[in-house]
Amino acid sequence: xxxxxxxxxxxxxxxxxxxxxxxxxxxxxxxxxxxxxxxxxxxxxxxxxxxxxxxxxxxxxxxxxxxxxxxxxxxxxxxxxxxxxxxxxxxxxxxxxxxxxxxxxxxxxxxxxxxxxxxxxxxxxxxxxxxxxxxxxxxxxxxxxxxxxxxxxxxxxxxxxxxxxxxxxxxxxxxxxxxxxxxxxxxxxxxxxxxxxxxxxxxxxxxxxxxxxxxxxxxxxxxxxxxxxxxxxxxxxxxxxxxxxxxxxxxxxxxxxxxxxxxxxxxxxxxxxxxxxxxxxxxxxxxxxxxxxxxxxxxxxxxxxxxxx
Amino acid sequence: xxxxxxxxxxxxxxxxxxxxxxxxxxxxxxxxxxxxxxxxxxxxxxxxxxxxxxxxxxxxxxxxxxxxxxxxxxxxxxxxxxxxxxxxxxxxxxxxxxxxxxxxxxxxxxxxxxxxxxxxxxxxxxxxxxxxxxxxxxxxxxxxxxxxxxxxxxxxxxxxxxxxxxxxxxxxxxxxxxxxxxxxxxxxxxxxxxxxxxxxxxxxxxxxxxxx
Numbered sequence: 001x002x003x004x005x006x007x008x009x010x011x012x013x014x015x016x017x018x019x020x021x022x023x024x025x026x027x028x029x030x031x032x033x034x035x036x037x038x039x040x041x042x043x044x045x046x047x048x049x050x051x052x053x054x055x056x057x058x059x060x061x062x063x064x065x066x067x068x069x070x071x072x073x074x075x076x077x078x079x080x081x082x083x084x085x086x087x088x089x090x091x092x093x094x095x096x097x098x099x100x101x102x103x104x105x106x107x108x109x110x111x112x113x114x115x116x117x118x119x120x121x122x123x124x125x126x127x128x129x130x131x132x133x134x135x136x137x138x139x140x141x142x143x144x145x146x147x148x149x150x151x152x153x154x155x156x157x158x159x160x161x162x163x164x165x166x167x168x169x170x171x172x173x174x175x176x177x178x179x180x181x182x183x184x185x186x187x188x189x190x191x192x193x194x195x196x197x198x199x200x201x202x203x204x205x206x207x208x209x210x211x212x213x214x215x216x217x218x219x220x221x222x223x224x225x226x227x228x229x230x231x232x233x234x235x236x237x238x239x240x241x242x243x244x245x246x247x248x249x250x251x252x253x254x255x256x257x258x259x260x261x262x263x264x265x266x267x268x269x270x271x272x273x274x275x276x277x278x279x280x281x282x283x284x285x286x287x288x289x290x291x292x293x294x295x296x297x298x299x300x301x302x303x304x305x306x307x308x309x
Numbered sequence: 310x311x312x313x314x315x316x317x318x319x320x321x322x323x324x325x326x327x328x329x330x331x332x333x334x335x336x337x338x339x340x341x342x343x344x345x346x347x348x349x350x351x352x353x354x355x356x357x358x359x360x361x362x363x364x365x366x367x368x369x370x371x372x373x374x375x376x377x378x379x380x381x382x383x384x385x386x387x388x389x390x391x392x393x394x395x396x397x398x399x400x401x402x403x404x405x406x407x408x409x410x411x412x413x414x415x416x417x418x419x420x421x422x423x424x425x426x427x428x429x430x431x432x433x434x435x436x437x438x439x440x441x442x443x444x445x446x447x448x449x450x451x452x453x454x455x456x457x458x459x460x461x462x463x464x465x466x467x468x469x470x471x472x473x474x475x476x477x478x479x480x481x482x483x484x485x486x487x488x489x490x491x492x493x494x495x496x497x498x499x500x501x502x503x504x505x506x507x508x509x510x511x512x513x514x515x516x517x518x519x520x521x
Contacts, residue, residue: 038429039428039429039430040428040429041426041427041428041429041430042409042426042427042428043424043425043426044409044412044413044416044424044425044426045416045424045425046416049413093429096429096431097429100427100428100429102407103407103408103409103410103427104409104427106406106407106409106410107409107410107413117398117399117404120397120398120399121398123375123378123379123382123398124378124379124380124382124383124398125379126323126325126379126380126383127379127382127383127386127396127398129325129383130325130330130383130386130387133325133327133330138327139325139326139327140326141324141325141326141327142324142325142326143322143323143324144321144322144323144324144325144380144383145320145321145322145323146318146320146321147320147321147322150320150322165372165376165379166376166379166380166383167372167375167376167378167379168375168379169372169375169376189361189362189365189373190362190372190373190376190377191321191323191376191377191380192376
């Protein structure tokens, strides 16, 4: 039996649920929006980890779950808690429930896609870049500084430079224009990450255990996630990775402890492979919708232990 | 170096490329911390102060706080030589784990551990057992376990626990129960250094590459 956690209508979660249904794998959905009717407990002892999840009137032993797909959103942002005071009983219950569930996911003797601890490196892109580098990928030349003069020098020494957040905060990757040099004085307050822009083809690689799906995103936008308008058209198509690069992606995800990963590559015209980031909670539905690559099916098969060692 | 001094550094220059990773931090008093000149780090950073951001809007302050944390995680990882402890995404000076994880890891390391229980019904999400009163401590420094009066199996279990977590420096607290005079209570990557006395100090110096 597989446990799915999140909002059932969320596209990646619903796609995996459909695939689990299609292969006949029994599943249980923890709908976060029904948090008030949900309880959980677990024990850790010499016999391992045992516990129970109660959804409404139904009770499920935690040890019966062979796999868990976690797409949970921040519980404090749930619509059901809108208008609740910060320390209300409903908020406290939601917090305690999610903390207990999250604690169990870290120690559960089951397949978890993905454990929070494994995804931690994504909170610091330069930290993660050091791990990516160790895995043998090239990483773009990067300067993090609060010194406007150093930033200006970096801008002058590269044809094109982008800036983006260092942390897990989502930011739009933006080209730094020479006309913005005057604005650089504001970086004194908080160091900023600048990166040499790498020309080439954006490739998003999804790894599920040892399976690999590569998708090319063809656009001239600095951040392909925000392309697709008339100024920066975007095309998305399946991409064939060299077997050695595919193996390297699988190894990187494994090193990070990620059963399912979204790896952002850029492949330059002369064949160099740069790796920018590894997303521990990839919203793969966009890529599957454009290419029909069976990513949700692979996640479902992994969760149900079908064909994965 | 205190966190206050570091977070208000005059100049940060942290570079990454396929060829190299370097960092050079110039402090307000002119001192420089350079990856080329550092040969060991005793890392006691837990949180980063944000008083220098107090004039920013709440949204900007929150953004900057996360950016600084991301920077420090990467910078500490860059420093060469022994680092006690290496930073992790779960804590700047080593992983701060949930009690349930510590209980699992301690059990696997062979340390006597009382059953751990957590439930939404308990209200606070924490363990429901009676208040724990740690009364004995073992500190592990670079695979050496120091604990006055601790039996060999407890010292070995403590070493195993530090290895399992991947930290060089770990404080493990124990309390006495009817089943074992040394029952695992808690662990922290930020030991109280006073507990280990001169033996701990000597071990630290050795671990950091100094002569003892």
